[in-house]
Amino acid sequence: MAKYITIDLGASNGRVIVGNLHSFEVMNRFVTRNEMFHQEMYWDIPYIFSEIKKGLKEAFNQFGNEIVSIGIDSWGVDYGLLDSYGSLISLPYHYRDMRTANMMDEVHKKVAPVRLFQRTGISQNQINTIYQLAAMKQDRSSIFNAGAHYLSIADLLNYWLTGVMANEMTNASTTGLFDPVARQWAWDVIETLGFPKSLFGKLVSAGTILGPLTDTLQHELGASSDVKVVAVGSHDTASAVAAVPSDIDEIMYISSGTWSLLGTKIPKPIVSTEAHMSGFTNELAVDNTIRFLKNIMGMWIQQECIRYWESMGEAISWKELDRQTLEQSDFKGSINGNDKRYLLPNSHSSLMVDRIKDQCRERNLPVPTNKGQYMVAIYRGLAEAYVESVTHLRTISGLSFGAIHIIGGGCKNEILDQWTADSTGLPVYAGPAEATAFGNMVVQSVAMGQSESLGAARQMLLANQKVKLFRPSVN
Numbered sequence: 084m085a086k087y088i089t090i091d092l093g094a095s096n097g098r099v100i101v102g103n104l105h106s107f108e109v110m111n112r113f114v115t116r117n118e119m120f121h122q123e124m125y126w127d128i129p130y131i132f133s134e135i136k137k138g139l140k141e142a143f144n145q146f147g148n149e150i151v152s153i154g155i156d157s158w159g160v161d162y163g164l165l166d167s168y169g170s171l172i173s174l175p176y177h178y179r180d181m182r183t184a185n186m187m188d189e190v191h192k193k194v195a196p197v198r199l200f201q202r203t204g205i206s207q208n209q210i211n212t213i214y215q216l217a218a219m220k221q222d223r224s225s226i227f228n229a230g231a232h233y234l235s236i237a238d239l240l241n242y243w244l245t246g247v248m249a250n251e252m253t254n255a256s257t258t259g260l261f262d263p264v265a266r267q268w269a270w271d272v273i274e275t276l277g278f279p280k281s282l283f284g285k286l287v288s289a290g291t292i293l294g295p296l297t298d299t300l301q302h303e304l305g306a307s308s309d310v311k312v313v314a315v316g317s318h319d320t321a322s323a324v325a326a327v328p329s330d331i332d333e334i335m336y337i338s339s340g341t342w343s344l345l346g347t348k349i350p351k352p353i354v355s356t357e358a359h360m361s362g363f364t365n366e367l368a369v370d371n372t373i374r375f376l377k378n379i380m381g382m383w384i385q386q387e388c389i390r391y392w393e394s395m396g397e398a399i400s401w402k403e404l405d406r407q408t409l410e411q412s413d414f415k416g417s418i419n420g421n422d423k424r425y426l427l428p429n430s431h432s433s434l435m436v437d438r439i440k441d442q443c444r445e446r447n448l449p450v451p452t453n454k455g456q457y458m459v460a461i462y463r464g465l466a467e468a469y470v471e472s473v474t475h476l477r478t479i480s481g482l483s484f485g486a487i488h489i490i491g492g493g494c495k496n497e498i499l500d501q502w503t504a505d506s507t508g509l510p511v512y513a514g515p516a517e518a519t520a521f522g523n524m525v526v527q528s529v530a531m532g533q534s535e536s537l538g539a540a541r542q543m544l545l546a547n548q549k550v551k552l553f554r555p556s557v558n
């Protein structure tokens with residue numbers, strides 16, 4: 084049976100997976116490394132590419148003849164700029180880099196926020212590509228002016244694999260420079276901001292076959308020219324949503340990972356005042372419908388606390404952390420899971436744990452004093468943010484929703500799954516944890532003619548997925 088290679092890159096870690104709609108194996112798992120140089124935060128993209136190649140080599144070594152295609156999905160909003168020779172000009176900035184701190188105001192002086200939302204459907208978040216490019220144009224003009232091609236992270240890696248440059252639409256739709264109705268770049272916005280139109284290239288839909296690996300890579304990795312690289316739903320959330328294990332149209336999901344993306348799928352963008360004010364965004368799904376969702380801070384807050392404790396020499400075991408969390412479940416401290424103060428990583432002057440303490444104090448709530456209490460404050464804050472977003476989603480979309488599907492790695496957090504069920508009063512279906520990789524595979528299987536349709540491929544997946552139900556507790 085045909086096998087696919089799925090390269091799934093989240094903002095915390097990446098995986099190279101081989102499999103099909105029945106089963107899969109991980110060939111390489113690695114940290115998607117980033118580094119600070121002189122107060123600037125960059126992705127270590129050469130390292131990420133070399134880990135991808137390691138995984139590919141292993142995959143071809145073990146399953147050579149069975150592999151028909153490769154697809155990459157990655158976190159959104161970040162990008163590489165290439166010069167006119169096709170060379171990467173600088174390491175891609177990390178979306179948490181501080182250079183965008185004041186850029187929303189600068190951009191909104193040129194394009195009013197309401198108009199920007201109406202044109203692009205994208206909620207205004209400082210991490211968006213539009214603000215990153217504006218910051219580069221303003222403060223790093225030597226790099227910006229040398230730029231001839233904008234490529235999202237997945238587009239860049241696809242280019243390095245195949246030599247083909249293309250802008251896959253699910254990722255392009257996260258930039259804040261894309262018109263989700265016309266499914267075209269929002270040229271008027273691009274012009275108003277003084278970005279060269281030539282930077283933005285050919286848009287392709289999820290499922291487009293880009294071509295084989297370059298000759299050099301075929302040789303290096305032991306791959307045949309029959310293996311095709313497919314532009315899948317290259318935005319990780321688009322791939323995750325493509326694998327939500329449900330047949331019904333009115334689905335509500337939380338794609339849970341570094342971020343929590345809570346939303347639904349709708350036929351057309353909603354750009355009402357309510358949608359704008361509530362911070363909902365309209366991103367393209369793999370079937371050209373709209374992922375109407377809200378970005379909530381997610382597991383990042385926890386990840387930064389753990390990173391700090393580990394840097395202090397403490398060994399953190401998940402099992403032990405869960406035990407301590409449950410032991411403290413009556414603790415009443417809680418953060419606001421939507422607060423921007425949690426955006427930036429730990430620094431010597433501002434630790435995540437201190438920001439949590441500050442916010443509990445400001446809210447006149449108990450301040451955490453141990454790890455279990457920190458986790459309770461984070462999970463409670465996320466669950467509260469989910470409740471608020473569920474209410475907004477129902478009002479804005481007019482849909483009612485009978486359950487929540489939590490997908491992605493974060494669904495393994497069973498405490499948060501249960502608290503989400505309890506606080507929203509909705510049953511939670513947790514799983515699959517590898518939804519993103521599966522959604523990536525679903526698109527490849529259709530593109531390669533192995534499945535009739537996305538729906539048929541998803542059906543096949545449904546039969547093979549493990550999903551755990553959490554019912555709301557009755558008090």
Ligand code: LRH
Binds near residue numbers: 320
């Ligand atoms: C989730 C995600 C999200 C973006 C963020 C940068 O991984 O792609 O959709 O907003 O990362």
